[in-house]
Amino acid sequence: MPKQLVIASTPLAEWALLPKHEKQEIPERVGFMIRQEEGDYKCIDYLVAFKEICRLAAKPVDEDCRVKMCEWCYQVVDFCKFRRETVGIGMSYLDRYLCSRKGRRSLSDRKEYQLVAMTCLYIAIKIHEPLEMETSLLADLSRGCYTEMEFANMEKKILEALVWRVSGPTPLGFAQNLLLFLPETVHSAVRGAIFDYARYQTELAIADHYFVKIKPSLTGMAAVMNAMEGMDTSLLSAKFQSKFIHTVTKYTEIDMKEVEHIQDRLSKIMLALLNDEQKKKMEALIDLEDEEEEEEYARRSRHSKSRSRSPFSSPEVGASRKVMRSPRGSSHKSPTRSGSRHKSSSSSVDQ
Known part of the structure; x- marks a missing residue:
């Protein structure tokens, strides 16, 4: 399930330190990077x-x-x-x-x-x-x-x-430059949060052999789109997202249909990480919250009964809440940096 970003917990220092470019330079620079990935790189x-x-x-x-x-x-x-x-x-x-x-x-x-x-x-x-x-x-x-x-x-x-060609484009490089197509009215903190979440996804993609044959522009754009779709609409409206896509397709040759396939792949990787590393913790957290909600509901119910003496019994709170409340995964919190920090007891490949 996709995750939603929490602006307050996102490190924005790196985004703030990135070089600023003139708006008119962006299409030319992205176009050059696309020519690189289709040529020697x-x-x-x-x-x-x-x-x-x-x-x-x-x-x-x-x-x-x-x-x-x-x-x-x-x-x-x-x-x-x-x-x-x-x-x-x-x-x-x-x-x-x-x-x-x-x-x-x-x-x-x-x-x-x-x-x-x-x-x-x-x-x-x-x-x-x-x-x-x-x-x-x-x-x-x-x-x-x-x-x-x-x-x-x-x-x-x-x-x-490599014929000494060592300055090629990367998915994160594309993500960084594509974000410059966002309207200037988008808050810098929102831009920084999108960049950080996009970076997280590009780091996951690096370890997946599937992405070897995928153009960095597609991976970078997919990471940005997933990050934007994870934003609350109060921070980044659907109108701004549509305008961003329109601008990108206008000035670049990036195929949005291909991007959608890459988005799905990245989402599956993140979902797999969630299932492997956090599922038990999340289930325990949900159960704990359910218990707390039941206790709170029961307390209020007893308080209400003592005041109104209602003849009607309260519903089975736990069962109804679990059905009505959206799953924990759909509350979409920002992935932590530790999620992309791989743990390995050995640096060697089995030989």
């Missing part, structure tokens, strides 16, 4: 395209390998206080490398795949963060699996395969 589903390589391997790379490496990467950037978008940038390097002729063979060797993924994060940090991570630290983080020289050699190999 285009990706394919390499697990399908090169399935013969995977079939011949004893332990080929699979979708779970991506999940584990994403978990590890997020743990590293969180510990080092880097931006979480850097993980998405690094994973985009990984995907494009695995699509290349040089990178295909890594699909048959999990140990090499892990080396590639770690090196891609290292490259992303070196280029997009103010501080550089030493290869010696990377070797330590690998728990002795790889040497500094192996990381250095792999870095050179990856950059050559």
Whole structure:
């Protein structure tokens, strides 16, 4: 079930620090990013395209390998206080490398795949963060699996395969720029909340192999649309949402029908997380609230009886309330940052 944002609990500092651009620049910049994703930065589903390589391997790379490496990467950037978008940038390097002729063979060797993924994060940090991570630290983080020289050699190999194209668009980059199409009358706090929820969804998408073949513009737009649809209409009216969609379709080539499919995929991921991690807690919370409501209703009923001496008995409150009240999931609270922080006891892919 979709979640509704709570503005007061949303960190807005990062949105406030984002660079401001002139309105007339936005269509040109988004158009350039779309041309990038359709050109040199285009990706394919390499697990399908090169399935013969995977079939011949004893332990080929699979979708779970991506999940584990994403978990590890997020743990590293969180510990080092880097931006979480850097993980998405690094994973985009990984995907494009695995699509290349040089990178295909890594699909048959999990140990090499892990080396590639770690090196891609290292490259992303070196280029997009103010501080550089030493290869010696990377070797330590690998728990002795790889040497500094192996990381250095792999870095050179990856950059050559990517033809040194390391400034491609990301889903979060699209989300950030597309939000600039919102009417200027939309409050900055609302913009910040939408951005934060969209960012949360793009982080989830990074770990899902399904999104490898999806254009970043579609993922970014879908994340924004889900975030906007989760907003209370008192904060963002349906009129503003319609105007936003009209403006985006007017100035970009983004297909809203395709966006809807991606929205559904993102919603299912969030719903799966809710079911796995919070279902029991929510059920317990609902039961507790039902008990409190029953006690309160009974107290008021006794108080009313003592005053009016009504001959009519009170209804079965618990049963009726559970039927009439909307489910807990439909009250849509903002996902916490911890929801997107993956927990992993090991940084390695099973080899």
